[in-house]
Amino acid sequence: MSQAVATSHVGWLGKLRVLFAVHYAEMIEYRAEIALWAIATMQPLIMMGVWAQAGESGLFSFTQIHIFRYFIAVFLIRQITIVWIIHHFEFLMVTGRLSPHLLHPIDPCIRYILMHLGEQWTRLPFALLIVGFFIFLYPDTLTGGAEGAAWWPGWLNLSLAVVTCYAAFILRFFMQYALCMAAFWHERVGAMDAVLFLPYAFCSGLLFPFEALPDALRDVLLWTPFPYMVWFPATLMVGGEVPMMRAALTMAGWTVFFFVLYRYFWHRGLKHYSAMGA
Amino acid sequence: MNRYLNTLRIFWSASISAEMEYRANFVMAALSSLMSLGGTVIMLYLFYRTGYEMGGWPWRDALAVVGVFTFLEGMQSTFMTPNRTRVTEHVREGTLDFVLIKPINSQFWLSVRTISLWGIPNIFLGLAIVGYGLITRETPPTAGGIFFGTAALLLGVLMLYSLGYLLSTISIWYIKLYNITMAMQALVETGRYPITAYPAAYQTFFTFVLPVAFMTTVPAQLMTARGGTGWLLGAVVVAALLLTLSIAFWRFALRYYTSASS
Numbered sequence: 001m002s003q004a005v006a007t008s009h010v011g012w013l014g015k016l017r018v019l020f021a022v023h024y025a026e027m028i029e030y031r032a033e034i035a036l037w038a039i040a041t042m043q044p045l046i047m048m049g050v051w052a053q054a055g056e057s058g059l060f061s062f063t064q065i066h067i068f069r070y071f072i073a074v075f076l077i078r079q080i081t082i083v084w085i086i087h088h089f090e091f092l093m094v095t096g097r098l099s100p101h102l103l104h105p106i107d108p109c110i111r112y113i114l115m116h117l118g119e120q121w122t123r124l125p126f127a128l129l130i131v132g133f134f135i136f137l138y139p140d141t142l143t144g145g146a147e148g149a150a151w152w153p154g155w156l157n158l159s160l161a162v163v164t165c166y167a168a169f170i171l172r173f174f175m176q177y178a179l180c181m182a183a184f185w186h187e188r189v190g191a192m193d194a195v196l197f198l199p200y201a202f203c204s205g206l207l208f209p210f211e212a213l214p215d216a217l218r219d220v221l222l223w224t225p226f227p228y229m230v231w232f233p234a235t236l237m238v239g240g241e242v243p244m245m246r247a248a249l250t251m252a253g254w255t256v257f258f259f260v261l262y263r264y265f266w267h268r269g270l271k272h273y274s275a276m277g278a
Numbered sequence: 279m280n281r282y283l284n285t286l287r288i289f290w291s292a293s294i295s296a297e298m299e300y301r302a303n304f305v306m307a308a309l310s311s312l313m314s315l316g317g318t319v320i321m322l323y324l325f326y327r328t329g330y331e332m333g334g335w336p337w338r339d340a341l342a343v344v345g346v347f348t349f350l351e352g353m354q355s356t357f358m359t360p361n362r363t364r365v366t367e368h369v370r371e372g373t374l375d376f377v378l379i380k381p382i383n384s385q386f387w388l389s390v391r392t393i394s395l396w397g398i399p400n401i402f403l404g405l406a407i408v409g410y411g412l413i414t415r416e417t418p419p420t421a422g423g424i425f426f427g428t429a430a431l432l433l434g435v436l437m438l439y440s441l442g443y444l445l446s447t448i449s450i451w452y453i454k455l456y457n458i459t460m461a462m463q464a465l466v467e468t469g470r471y472p473i474t475a476y477p478a479a480y481q482t483f484f485t486f487v488l489p490v491a492f493m494t495t496v497p498a499q500l501m502t503a504r505g506g507t508g509w510l511l512g513a514v515v516v517a518a519l520l521l522t523l524s525i526a527f528w529r530f531a532l533r534y535y536t537s538a539s540s
Contacts, residue, residue: 033457040460046468049476050325050332059328137479191303195310202317212324 023118153239184269205231333474345407352400427501440520
């Protein structure tokens with residue numbers, strides 16, 4: 001690998017840029033499909049409707065406007081944190097197309113991350129259109145209505161939200177990529193993702209605001225990796241209070257855990273892979 | 279008619295034996311159905327634990343809506359989704375030619391070609407939840423309510439099928455639209471809760487544009503004897519309309535079919 005770097009004329013950054021450009025161009029080809037996919041990720045916006053109605057009743061600790069902002073933030077975060085590598089990896093594995101990727105002087109994992117980024121950039125304009133539509137429906141989300149304040153989390157919170165959002169993507173990516181490694185031994189790993197998706201959906205804050213949870217349950221959930229994929233960046237984006245230190249450490253801990261898990265099984269898997277002569 | 283029933287029997291027994299090869303996956307599907315339902319019920323409880331009643335629906339009646347939704351989800355992944363993805367494949371690979379020359383209605387063939395056992399757990403879990411909601415509620419359901427509710431439930435299945443077929447027909451023009459199923463699925467998710475639990479704009483859209491309200495809220499409403507036999511009439515009209523539309527649209531689309539990758 002080091003040899004390839006020495007003989008090439010483009011730096012690492014240049015390579016990354018080229019790979020990104022290639023995958024972005026590739027994804028643009030599928031923009032019709034990706035636009036539909038933006039619609040397919042609208043579940044938080046549907047839940048927004050139910051929770052907004054609930055917020056109006058006055059029986060909960062949150063207001064309707066808070067719900068609008070929270071779920072729009074969740075929807076945007078979801079756009080950056082969708083990971084589908086497991087389905088692609090299964091395809092590469094089953095068709096034997098992983099082999100050419102292994103010959104490249106760049107770890108395939110980097111290529112897959114750039115693929116995701118390319119796909120995200122293709123999807124984002126469609127997602128923004130959807131957000132625009134909901135803000136048009138409920139303009140109070142931005143303005144805060146008659147007596148509320150406008151939606152502005154502050155520069156610090158906003159930049160932290162963007163950083164944690166990409167950190168959330170990396171965490172989710174490695175969680176799924178670690179599971180991908182099972183593909184070296186088992187053909188159908190895509191089905192496993194469906195099982196992993198459930199705790200993600202129900203524990204991350206994708207479908208409900210954390211304020212609706214009983215305190216004890218919320219505390220337990222904050223030890224799992226899931227809230228850091230949605231709740232953490234979303235709360236920063238709406239300008240809410242987050243136990244910063246604890247959140248950052250738990251998130252980093254889980255990311256390292258899944259990364260190490262992936263590296264370990266990647267090396268074992270590769271040995272197994274060549275052994276099969278696949 | 280006999281020919282159609284025979285074809286159906288052969289298709290389904292073949293797909294069942296094919297599916298049996300993946301028994302472990304079936305267990306996994308059953309587990310994930312159970313977990314998913316558990317999550318949904320807990321989430322429903324998050325609304326009700328404060329004394330809030332979703333759109334005026336008491337806890338047990340709202341559970342019936344969740345049950346109806348789970349049942350439809352199961353019906354969809356058992357009978358509809360596997361066939362829908364195949365339509366696109368046939369168009370892309372040009373194998374739709376062979377379907378069209380068969381001496382049988384092409385829409386029928388494409389709609390019943392295969393079934394998947396993965397949705398079966400959801401079908402039973404859904405019915406169980408509906409049953410639980412109905413039996414434990416203070417005033418037991420009436421026989422008429424059950425009858426009309428079941429009729430509405432079947433109409434809901436028909437609506438879901440027609441909508442799905444309408445969408446997969448689009449693949450005659452645009453192949454590679456696998457995601458269209460996903461997009462519809464996401465919007466149909468609305469049916470997990472009674473339609474009155476949503477703000478006005480949502481209610482309008484999901485009643486008149488995408489009639490999800492007729493698929494889950496109306497059957498549950500009739501079963502729990504919350505009145506609204508007028509809605510049943512509405513459901514009949516909507517289902518008939520969608521079915522006719524899906525047949526007409528398929529015939530129309532076939533005129534544009536020019537074999538492989540049209």
